[in-house]
Amino acid sequence: MKKIKIVLADDHAVVLMGVRGVLERHPQYQVACEVRTSGELVEALRREHFDIAIIDFSMPGDEVYGDGVRFIGYLVRNFPEVKFLVFTMLSNRLVLDRLCELGVQGVVRKDAGMPQLLSALDALSKGRRVLSPCTGEGGDLHSRLTSLSVKEYEVLRLFVSGLRVCEIARLLRRSDKTISAQKASAKRRLGVTTDQELLACCLEGHFFD
Known part of the structure; x- marks a missing residue:
């Protein structure tokens, strides 16, 4: 065989x-x-x-x-x-x-x-x-996290890993302005206003484990 x-x-x-x-x-x-x-x-x-x-x-x-x-x-x-x-x-x-x-x-x-x-x-x-299907667990936080667009998801994943906007822009081959806008849009979807709140939200949801 x-x-x-x-x-x-x-x-x-x-x-x-x-x-x-x-x-x-x-x-x-x-x-x-x-x-x-x-x-x-x-x-x-x-x-x-x-x-x-x-x-x-x-x-x-x-x-x-x-x-x-x-x-x-x-x-x-x-x-x-x-x-x-x-x-x-x-x-x-x-x-x-x-x-x-x-x-x-x-x-x-x-x-x-x-x-x-x-x-x-x-x-x-x-x-x-x-x-494999999504697990659907995590309540409202999970719903908000899974509502992110693909581009927003990519930006947040790299942000949580510790990269700055300019570094994310270079990796994804987008402009700094575009990355900043996508990050801001993700914040609005998740209902947070600061980078600290954004990071805490992603970690709480184990979104990028």
Whole structure:
């Protein structure tokens, strides 16, 4: 039986170890490579062929590749022979829909557990696509967070990671003015007025874990 060759991409060592440990118990899968940054993943994909790439949505990026929607779009366009499965904690429905539009074959939330990941891999190996549903938990805060647009979500995700407006603008290839406007719009949607309140809101909702 030909094994399904997989590359794992996540900046959390515990996640890499856990996923590898589960997959190694299933003889049809071969974890051939592990990477922790966007650049390392691109290098691995250029170096050898993989059937499936299990990737996190948020990874340490760089000014060349970035991460998130921009990076995943780049991967799908440049490596069409690879099936991309996003393994993430994101729950924003607009972002999930955007990932499907970009052409990823699957999205699975990390809190769905390893059985859901294995089910998704089985579906991908049979040519089916998989989209893990939002959990819908968190009440009003969750509703407000998931109402963000894709661009607002990207800006907030990078803001929470500690980047300044000018740094976010450079990574997303937008102007400082545009980033500031999208950040301000996100504040209005979330009902906060200061950066401190914005950060607290995102952390309380575990929106970018």
